Amino acid sequence: MGPVTAxxxxxxxxxxxxxxxxxxxxxxxxxxxxxxxxLRVEKWIxxxxxxxxxxxxxxxxxxxxxxxxxxAGVLFLYLLQRVQGVLPxxxxxxxxxxxxxxxxAASFVANTNWQSYYGEQxxxxxxxxxxxxxxxFVSAAVGMAVAVALVRGFARARTGELGNFWSDLxxxxxxxxxxxxxxxxxxxxxxxxxxxxxxxxxxxxxxxGPQQWNGGAVAxxxxxxxxxxxxxxxxxxxxxxxxxxxxxxxNLFEIFLILLIPVSLTRTxxxxxxxxxxxxxxxxxxxxxxxxxxxxxxxxxxxxxxxxLQAAGGAMExxxxxxxxxxxxxxxxTTTLTSTGAVDSFHSSYTGFGGGITMLxxxxxxxxxxxxxxxxxxxxxxxxxxxxxxxxxxxxTPEYLGKKIGPREIKLAAVYILITPALVLxxxxxxxxxxxxxxxMLNPGAHGFSEVLYAFTSAANNNGSAFAGLxxxxxxxNTTTGLAMxxxxxxxxxxxxxLAGSLAGQQPVPATAGTLRTExxxxxxxxxxxxxxxxxxxYFPVLALGPLAEGLA
Amino acid sequence: xxxxxxxxxxLLGAGLRALLVLTLVTGxxxxxxxxxVAQALFNGKANGSEVxxxxxxxxxxxxxxxxxxxxxxxxxxxxxxxKWFQGRPANGLGENTLNTRYxxxxxGATNRAADNPELVEQVRAAQAAVIEDNSxxxxxxxxxxxxxxxxxxxxxGLDPDISPDYADLQVPRVARENGLxxxxxxxxxxxHTQGRTLGFIGEPRVNVLALxxxxxxxxxKG
Numbered sequence: 001m002g003p004v005t006a007x008x009x010x011x012x013x014x015x016x017x018x019x020x021x022x023x024x025x026x027x028x029x030x031x032x033x034x035x036x037x038x039l040r041v042e043k044w045i046x047x048x049x050x051x052x053x054x055x056x057x058x059x060x061x062x063x064x065x066x067x068x069x070x071x072a073g074v075l076f077l078y079l080l081q082r083v084q085g086v087l088p089x090x091x092x093x094x095x096x097x098x099x100x101x102x103x104x105a106a107s108f109v110a111n112t113n114w115q116s117y118y119g120e121q122x123x124x125x126x127x128x129x130x131x132x133x134x135x136x137f138v139s140a141a142v143g144m145a146v147a148v149a150l151v152r153g154f155a156r157a158r159t160g161e162l163g164n165f166w167s168d169l170x171x172x173x174x175x176x177x178x179x180x181x182x183x184x185x186x187x188x189x190x191x192x193x194x195x196x197x198x199x200x201x202x203x204x205x206x207x208x209g210p211q212q213w214n215g216g217a218v219a220x221x222x223x224x225x226x227x228x229x230x231x232x233x234x235x236x237x238x239x240x241x242x243x244x245x246x247x248x249x250x251n252l253f254e255i256f257l258i259l260l261i262p263v264s265l266t267r268t269x270x271x272x273x274x275x276x277x278x279x280x281x282x283x284x285x286x287x288x289x290x291x292x293x294x295x296x297x298x299x300x301x302x303x304x305x306x307x308x309l310q311a312a313g314g315a316m317e318x319x320x321x322x323x324x325x326x327x328x329x330x331x332x333x334t335t336t337l338t339s340t341g342a343v344d345s346f347h348s349s350y351t352g353f354g355g356g357i358t359m360l361x362x363x364x365x366x367x368x369x370x371x372x373x374x375x376x377x378x379x380x381x382x383x384x385x386x387x388x389x390x391x392x393x394x395x396x397t398p399e400y401l402g403k404k405i406g407p408r409e410i411k412l413a414a415v416y417i418l419i420t421p422a423l424v425l426x427x428x429x430x431x432x433x434x435x436x437x438x439x440x441m442l443n444p445g446a447h448g449f450s451e452v453l454y455a456f457t458s459a460a461n462n463n464g465s466a467f468a469g470l471x472x473x474x475x476x477x478n479t480t481t482g483l484a485m486x487x488x489x490x491x492x493x494x495x496x497x498x499l500a501g502s503l504a505g506q507q508p509v510p511a512t513a514g515t516l517r518t519e520x521x522x523x524x525x526x527x528x529x530x531x532x533x534x535x536x537x538x539y540f541p542v543l544a545l546g547p548l549a550e551g552l553a
Numbered sequence: 554x555x556x557x558x559x560x561x562x563x564l565l566g567a568g569l570r571a572l573l574v575l576t577l578v579t580g581x582x583x584x585x586x587x588x589x590v591a592q593a594l595f596n597g598k599a600n601g602s603e604v605x606x607x608x609x610x611x612x613x614x615x616x617x618x619x620x621x622x623x624x625x626x627x628x629x630x631x632x633x634x635x636k637w638f639q640g641r642p643a644n645g646l647g648e649n650t651l652n653t654r655y656x657x658x659x660x661g662a663t664n665r666a667a668d669n670p671e672l673v674e675q676v677r678a679a680q681a682a683v684i685e686d687n688s689x690x691x692x693x694x695x696x697x698x699x700x701x702x703x704x705x706x707x708x709x710g711l712d713p714d715i716s717p718d719y720a721d722l723q724v725p726r727v728a729r730e731n732g733l734x735x736x737x738x739x740x741x742x743x744x745h746t747q748g749r750t751l752g753f754i755g756e757p758r759v760n761v762l763a764l765x766x767x768x769x770x771x772x773x774k775g
Contacts (some may be wrong), residue, residue: 001749001752001753003756005659005752005753005758006749006753006755009753010753010754013753013754015574028613028713045571045574045575045578048570048571048573048574049570049571050565050570050572051567051571064564065564065568065727067652068564068567068568069567069568069571069572070568071565071568072565072568072569072571072572073568073572075569076569076573076576078697080609091652092652092653092654092657093651094651094652105661110765118649118651118659118661120626120649120657120658120659120660121649121650121651121655121657121659122651122652122653129580129581129584130580130581131580133577133579133584134572134575134579134580134581137575137579138572138575138579151583151770164727165671166567166571168571169571169575170571170575171665173575173579176615177580178578182586182587183581184588185587186587186591186594186595189587189591189594189595189596189598190594190598190600191594192598192602192615193598194598194599194600194601195587195588195591195592195599195745196588196591196592196599196600196601197588198600200655200657203601203603203610203612203613204609204610204612205611205612205635206612206618206620206765206766207620207621207633207634207637211612211616211618211658212656213601213613213616214654214657215601217584217587217588219585219587219591219599220583220584220587224579235660235707236647236659236660236661236774237661237709237711238708239661240660240662240707240708241660241709241711242615242616242617242709242711242712242713243570243601243615243616244714246602246615247750247755248749248750248754248755249750249754249755251754251755252754255690261715290699303620306667306668307664307667307668307670307673308666308667308668308672308675308676309667309701311673311676311677311680312676312701312704312705313697313699313700313701313704314700314701314702314705315667315701316701316702316705316707317662317663317667317672317705317706318645318662318705318706318707318708319677319705319707319708320707320708320712320714321641321702321707321712321714321716321724321758322712322714322755322758324755324756326754326756327754327756332713336674343708344708345708346645346663346664346708347663347664348661348662348664348666349662349664349665349666349667350667351667352666352667352668363715371594393650407766411663418619434725436727442664442665443665443666443669444665444669444670445666445668447666447668466638467621467664468661468662468664469665469666471666472757481683506627507753516564531704536755550668553668
């Protein structure tokens with residue numbers, strides 16, 4: 001069997017595995033977000049928080065909960081890094097500098113996990129496990145909560161109430177993320193991912209002399225880093241490091257973990273709005289884009305255009321042999337079509353077009369299938385835009401899932417889709433226009449520009465991967481990417497929740513013969529087209545300056 | 554005004570308390586529980602898959618290492634020890650710049666672009682070195698025979714594996730340097746070649762450390 005066939009079979013295996021598990025997991029999530037019952041452990045947690053989990057919240061109250069919790073997260077994580085030097089269990093590592101500590105705190109709370117630091121020499125046990133890994137759980141749970149609030153907006157009628165943020169947050173952690181993480185972590189350890197608190201210790205080498213390893217709670221962090229679409233590696237090499245991703249099987253398993261919750265949430269959506277076929281239409285849109293991107297990525301990487309790759313005879317620079325070109329291509333597409341940003345190979349050394357595909361994946365808004373929660377709400381916003389475009393064509397007031405898409409709804413959706421492009425383009429142009437930021441580039445020519453474009457695309461879309469040659473540990477990049485991450489995460493949430501509130505207040509309109517059937521394949525086609533055209537038009541000029549220029553040279 | 558300030562303070566208090574409680578669950582109980590189970594059930598793997606030979610630990614089966622001659626005085630980059638099978642280049646590896654009382658290896662890639670002239674040069678230099686090292690009398694190595702993994706740096710810089718093609722290419726040299734027959738060394742490579750998992754996951758590969766341990770046994774036992 002050739003490597004291309006093996007790559008395609010790995011893609012099909014992923015599709016098969018997700019087809020089997022997404023319905024039960026999606027049903028489970030629909031149940032837990034609708035159930036009036038609380039587990040005993042959850043009651044203790046609510047007591048600790050001092051919140052009543054049964055109070056229904058309007059969208060403004062829900063938003064205040066999201067923002068207060070996330071603000072506390074940034075503050076706590078910042079302070080934890082700033083006092084690392086005096087914390088026990090920190091391997092004697094120094095405190096993190098202010099700009100970098102802000103950047104990292106913003107990054108992990110915003111579900112981005114952009115890393116301007118080297119994990120193995122910067123973060124001790126306490127910051128890694130009690131700081132960074134905690135945000136991997138809770139930032140994912142916040143994303144799921146906001147998505148569920150939007151789904152309730154569609155499902156409910158004539159109420160402004162969207163559920164209870166504290167209850168959604170805690171249930172997401174306790175009943176979804178922790179159980180899956182425990183199972184996944186043990187699978188990873190069984191395959192060779194390390195899980196210990198040995199700290200820095202010496203191990204012998206074949207030809208004598210010691211090597212120094214930094215041991216830690218890697219498996220427990222690795223699993224939630226993928227499952228919560230976070231992406232921040234314990235080590236600098238992220239999921240290319242053999243202690244994070246030791247075998248071809250763990251590679252496929254980690255890709256599966258990334259896709260698991262975003263894919264299953266389409267089922268949760270279908271169940272909660274009372275039509276699983278609506279969920280299938282959304283899932284089909286995501287799957288079409290994902291399969292298309294994987295196909296393109298494999299095509300360009302196996303063709304290995306580019307002088308250095310041609311000289312070497314294959315696109316293996318920055319790729320691990322055990323994953324090969326096929327496994328690396330699937331991982332690269334998956335991590336950038338979700339908000340993960342973990343890498344098992346280094347995108348900067350991909351072909352020009354390959355690097356462009358990773359950027360385009362993020363620019364789509366990470367909706368195929370997207371981040372945990374953020375993928376679903378991002379895709380539903382695009383569905384509203386698609387319905388609106390279809391409505392314009394026939395001159396009819398658009399509606400989606402029985403809710404009218406009026407001026408207020410379309411304004412909120414339109415502002416939502418403008419936020420990230422504005423952040424990406426403004427910060428990229430500023431960085432190119434100012435005298436010193438371009439000094440951070442590693443590579444010459446179009447690729448150097450791509451490094452900066454990639455950085456802000458990744459930050460504003462909460463991805464976290466990088467063309468990692470860029471030296472991002474400067475005050476400029478630490479500050480601007482930190483701001484891009486926070487604004488790119490929380491501004492869109494404001495509009496999603498406002499939209500949810502406005503939809504929940506409506507009386508549903510009955511479907512008639514003239515209603516656009518949004519559960520049909522034609523709608524999926526319309527949605528795919530709307531996504532590609534809107535994003536294509538927004539980003540084409542910058543893509544032409546960077547990856548297209550490199551790929552066509 | 555006072556009312557809104559106290560409301561905000563109350564909300565932030567709730568956010569902070571929620572964070573602390575969830576930190577206890579996901580940042581303390583969860584990692585300790587997973588570590589406990591992992592250490593009990595998969596002790597060797599949880600601690601880094603260490604490999605022993607002749608009663609001493611010689612590394613991890615997962616982490617690639619270098620097989621170089623000791624540094625001569627005045628020498629900056631060590632020379633490859635041609636007795637042993639060589640792994641992939643690791644031009645992206647770094648050393649710690651923070652907390653310098655340690656001598657940690659920083660995993661990483663070169664991040665050089667496909668059109669970066671420096672990368673082209675690195676690849677060409679690696680090819681020249683492979684040809685020089687592995688050409689033995691009666692068996693010159695052609696550039697077209699060299700597989701891509703032999704001349705490119707991996708993502709982590711710690712890739713423990715090489716392709717079966719690269720291992721095969723090194724067989725005549727290793728046999729000659731150790732005074733063994735080519736057939737014997739080739740048999741060793743064949744025995745240490747792992748196929749794809751379940752026939753389709755990943756790529757065929759040879760673990761360099763395992764191969765060199767077996768080679769050492771072969772040399773000492775004759």
